[in-house]
Amino acid sequence: MNVWLNFLIESLAFGAVFMYGSTGEILTEKAGHLNLGIPGIMCMGGAGGCMVLNLIGKMNLPPFMVIILGVAGALVMSMLMGLIYSFLTVTLRANQNVTGLALTTFGVGLMKVIMSKLDPTVYLVGPKKIFRWPFADRTDALQYLGVLFFVGVAIAVIASYVLFRTKVGLRLRAVGENPGTADAVGVNVTRYKYLATCIGSGISGLGGFYCIIDYMASQEAYLSLEAFGWLSIALVIFALWRPHMTIIGSTVFGFLFSCSSYIANIEGITVTMAAKPLLKMLPYLVTILVLIVTSIRNKRENQPPASLGLAYFREER
Amino acid sequence: MEKKIALSMRGITKRFGGVVANHNVDLDIYEGEILSILGENGCGKTTLMNMISGIYFPDEGKIYKNGEEVVITSPKDAFDLKIGMIHQHFKLVDLFTAAENIVLGVNEKGQHNMKNVNSRVSQIAEKYGFHIDPQKKIYDMSVSEKQTVEIIKVLYRGADILILDEPTAVLTPQEIDRLFAVLRRMKEDGKSIIIITHKLHEVLSVSDRVAILRKGEHIATVDTCDATESSLTEMMVGKKVTLDIGRTDPVNVQPRLEVKELNCIDAEGIQVLKDITFTANSGEILGIAGIAGSGQRELLEAIAGLQPIASGQIIFNNPKKDKPVTFFHKSLKRVKEMAAQDAFHDKNGAPMRFKGMSNAQIKAQVAAENVLFREDEVMNLRGKTPLEIRSLGVRLSFVPEDRLGMGLVGSMGITDNMMLRSYRKGHAGFVDRKQPKALAEDIIKELEVVTPGVNTPVRRLSGGNVQKVLVGREIAFAPKVLMAAYPVRGLDINSSYTIYNLLNKQKQNGVAVIFVGEDLDVLLALCDRIMVINSGKVTGMVDARTATKEEIGLMMTQTDTPAKEVAQ
Amino acid sequence: MSEQKKRAAHEPLFHLAKRTDVNPVRAWVIRLVAILLGMLACGLVAFALIEKLNQNPEKITDFYYSFIKGSFTTERKLWKFLKNMAILQCISLAVTPAFRMRFWNIGAEGQTLMGVLGSITVAFYLGGKIPEWQLLILMFIAALIYGAVWAVIPALFKAKWNTNETLFTLMMNYVATYVVSYFLVIWVPSGSSTLGKLKFGKLPPLPFGNQYLLIILIVLALTVFLFIYLKYSKQGYEISVVGESIRTAQYSGINVEKVIIRTMVVSGLLCGLAGYLIGAGLDQSVTTESVGGQGFTAIIVSWLANFNPIVMIITSALISFLNSGAAQISQDFNVSGALPDVIVGIILFFIIGCEFFINYKMVFRHAANGKGAAK
16 A cells, blocks of 8 residues: 555544544533543543453454443443543542543553453453454554444534534533523533533544454553543534534654654655654644634634633522 | 503512512513513612523512513523613623524524524514624724614514613713614514613603612602603602702813823734823813714823833823922032022012022021922823832822722722722731721721621622722822723612712812713713713813713714714 | 322422532531542552552552652651642742632643753853853753743733633643753754753852752742732732633723733743753753643642732642652552652542532431421
């Protein structure tokens, strides 16, 4: 395959990790909650899925059952994390930044403890082939485009549709913009915040699982997850709070991030060792650039939800 | 004809922390009537209504709808019972269109069909005589358009009890008339309407009955036809009060602040002030009237150095000051020449011509700073920061509209808030809290501020006390120009009169007072002249002693009125 | 009738109200209870995670004893605990001025790392070529400059265009990480990217007491300094006003842009100082993990102390105590080195959550059935 096409596909596949992460984060932010716990949640999503696979890996279940159970494991774990976050920030009205950071500390730590107990020959070697369907036998970048990649794209598109075209989306955006207003017209603010956070966490968690089981498919994969989580939060800004935009944004991020290892393989280009870290810096620099540009342009529709980061208490006087 | 009771409240009590907002309130509202809830600010009117609309839940007591006991724990319950409330601070999502706001939270099956929504909105609007563009975004709307959206929002849900919290506070007299016409039509339609207000003439003109609340308790409910302004006030305040602001004639009027062809463009590129020209004189109160958001805030902030100015001048005439002559700029010969032309005077104001004085004597007099001359201090404040304005010696005080968000720091005590003006004084890097503390204690004593102590966060004080602290600080600064934006908003009658008195006293001391107000009755009674602004332009300057409310109301709206509003 | 029953069931038992007065004694009791409950929860989680414990439940006493053992049983451990606490306290102090200004600087990790890099860069190139005392001074200056530059970049954009500082500083952490790995690649030609302990540029210990005493005393002095700076200086007053309301600050003539930039420079300088203490005082080397997440932990420490430098001594002690205790546990029970994060995370959940019970109260509805409406 053409080197550049291969590179593009690899970027798409890599980007899907961030796409999951930031689609989940967008849902949460649209409910008015800046969830800095996303890295921890993605880690725990990955750990949850792998735990299940570790249990069922030797049972010889039909492939679709393996996929469903693995996904279920990732969803349950990450949504539990989302539940902790929502309980603290919605019900107990705790500071969102601090809660998020604590959640990330906890999630990353717990994942490392769990993963160190699992057996990669069981949770990874067999299931990897199943999750990489339909291109599992390819040797080029197409092999990474497994089931979960397509599910991820579908989720991003559906999330956009729900947010901007449906009644539920209208209410959710109202909650994030002005919870007092949403409350006064009878929208159950607490329920929407909980649901958006938990579903968003579930989606992000799937990203972690996808990264470990499909894209990276190595036993060290989990060690990079935290960094990918932070990048997912950055991608939210890049995508201007629109889930479908994460598909493009994540590809750009994937491209920049894999540049360092990929460019060296392309003929005619030589990369020194020292340039690698500089290339890896690019996604972060680009995010900073986007952040600056949007703040300078200051367009109303491209701003974060108005009540982002603020706790809502109906009887506030 | 016996009317049916639509809603009744029995024994309603609500506390916030240690404060009792409502105590044992009983109230009935009939079908097809307009009931006013009258009371001073802070008497619990809004809290009481919030318990019907599901924002608060009563600590004690019961609510009955059509004779049946109901429990309202959330706004959704209220909507299910066909109760809708239009809050004073509109509850709209700025980023959404009118239609999206109206339909938000409505329980229909399936997705909202925006076409159906639009046509239903138009139907409702036609029935009661509104005009509305369902596709318009809220952030593009005027205050009265937003209110229309709020009312339609409630009607769309089929409410038959409507509660309006201070609906007229931000409207012009003409808009108020239009609103009242709509409300009367709704009443004829059999709906029950509750208006929360503290304006007596509105109560008398629109409502059938008035319920008076005082300090959280229900004092009485009377038929409007049996009530007069003074009887209502007496019930509201609990004692006889004289409603006379006591305006004095201006003395020693001289131009103090001249604004010339001022233009301002805000961050979003909209021209908020257009060619504003006026003069504020010492010893008089200049009122500024206009619909909310017509540029009042920008004008005051431009003068205070807080708003960038596109073009124009702001000239400040400091009263002429005596200054000693020095030989730094002028030679002895020049001094003698000027003395012959009567340019100098001594400390008692008598002319100094150096008759029969030797050069040495003249020099001695000059060195002793006994030879004085008057210097005109005309300063242009354009493009200066607040700090630069102050260091020029311009004593400009500003009581902004947003007391806790701009004038004061809510989480700090009175002492620390006094320091906002003066913290730069004193030794090196450290703040001095002694003088501010003394000033804080003075203000507490002089203006009778009710507070547990000088260090209690001002956020915890009541609205009237917060305002006293702010106005007190600004007056302590001995201003030459005092600007006050909506200084009595949200204050009870007694506090309002304290503020009026303070402003009047400043006027008598020769200060040029600029007063931005919303209540035209107050503007007409307090000010000497009233300037009307409309969409950032001056549309009139009238003598407050002769002008009428209607005249001013017309000036507030006449130009740039959108065609559709005229069409009504 | 059934309708009425449904309504009665619908009626809430209690509702929430915000407390207007917060009793400090009560608040600390609540926090203490929260920590104890958190410890209990840690024990439960430990059963699930630690096989040794699962098999021998009676070892749970060892589990809790390990916390004490981690910090207090030997003099060496005690000093190490104090050193860890001092470094954490130093970074927490660094983020505090910005937080009091409501500038959500979560880039302390990167700023401190740049401080380490700054001092090590000087030591790497000049070590042995100039007298040690000059080297130490140059390292100190470099660390401060690196930290301040890293902090002031987001501040400039915040001041000028109101660019979201939370996300900006977050990104800067990662940029810092890669800057460090870039220099490691250049400095270590072998390709291992691990810089050994440098021979020069070591902060000498005090002639008396423990080797860590100097660091501890520096941080202690800094704590007092920052407390005075924030509470009694004009700049501290300006920070509080800007933090409360930018409009009020402008109104009172404060140059908001200047205060934002100046305060972030102060934050960055302090981060740089923390980096110097790590680089010159402890490691004499730099890796991408030199700060090891303490920049994030410091945010929590500062917030828990309500941005009060003196109270911060307690909160940083608590977090350090938990960290070394949990590290001891992973050693004693032979589990992954990530266990401290889990334990600290759980206890943080409880402390963060308990603030709710300090600031709000549940009001139970009396006279629910209408008997005695007027109590």
